[in-house]
Amino acid sequence: MGNQRVMQRFAKWHIWLGWLVGFPILMWTVTGLVMVAKPIEEVRGNHLRMDVPERALPADTEIAVSLPAESTRPVRSVTTQVERGETITRIAYMDGTTQRFRPDGSPMGPLSEVEARLIVAEGIVGGEAVAGTARFDADDVPFDFRRPMPVWQVALADGTHVYVGTETGRIEAVRTQWWRTFDFVWGLHIMDLQTREDTSHPILILFAILSVIGALFGCILMFRRRKTRVVPK
Incomplete structure (x- = not known):
């Protein structure tokens, strides 16, 4: 009982x-x-990224980039690559920012809209079908990016958002429509x-x-x- x-x-x-x-x-x-x-991998849009072949630096390449003083702006890494036929040196700082330099040491300005479109067209499947572009500052990025860095948002016709860093000159994120659905249900x-x-x-x-x-x-x-x-x- x-x-x-x-x-x-x-x-x-x-x-x-x-x-x-x-x-x-x-x-x-x-x-x-x-x-x-x-x-x-499909949620992250990895299937849309195209393999861009790397090119070796020319044998006579001379880099004239001076690192900033350690006490004023600590450096995390320095890389030099050939991109779209141009030799570019990137300095990544410990504060999360990045600068690009030409071989003669002159700094390159922020990425333009045309350059952002070219990078997306070369690196993303269907990247030439652009529906619109917008530039965002580090403190005002869209919710589907959520990283404190200045970027160009290149919106494609299929609803995919490709984010290209204005300082890094690289594709930082690919946000497909399914990614946004995934993000919502994850929340x-x-x-x-x-x-x-x-x-x-x-x-x-x-x-x-x-x-x-x-x-x-x-x-x-x-x-x-x-x-x-x-x-x-």
Whole structure:
């Protein structure tokens, strides 16, 4: 009799927990299904990036770039490459900014709209079908980029947004329509639609704990004994 009462109590709690966490569990299942519907490489737009062959530096290349003083602007890395027929030296600073220089040491200005379009046309499948362009400062980037750096947004006809750094001269991100869908359901999955980055906050933890308890009660109730009904003849 005592065991039966305990099971009845578990069943009652299980029903109430089911009403409480049923929607979050359904949401986690549906959003999880959406997020695994396509390979993550396709979500990130890697399939749209074309392999641009690298070119060796000319044998007589002379680099006349002077590094800034360590005390004023620390340097993280220096690279020199041939891009679109021009030798470019990049200095990446510890504060996250980047500068480009010509072989004679003269600095290159921010990337122009025409250059951004050319980079996208050369590096992205369908990159020549441009629907529009817009330039954004580091503190005012679109939500689907979310990185503090100045960029050109090159919007393609299929809805893909390609972001090219105005300082780096490189494609920094590819945001397809599916990426934006993935990003939205990810926000639902972690219950953070505002930043979509906080994977450990009280609301998520609370509902996760309640879901675990509800599932545990359900497993216990699987061993609940039921009285055999006698069917009259």
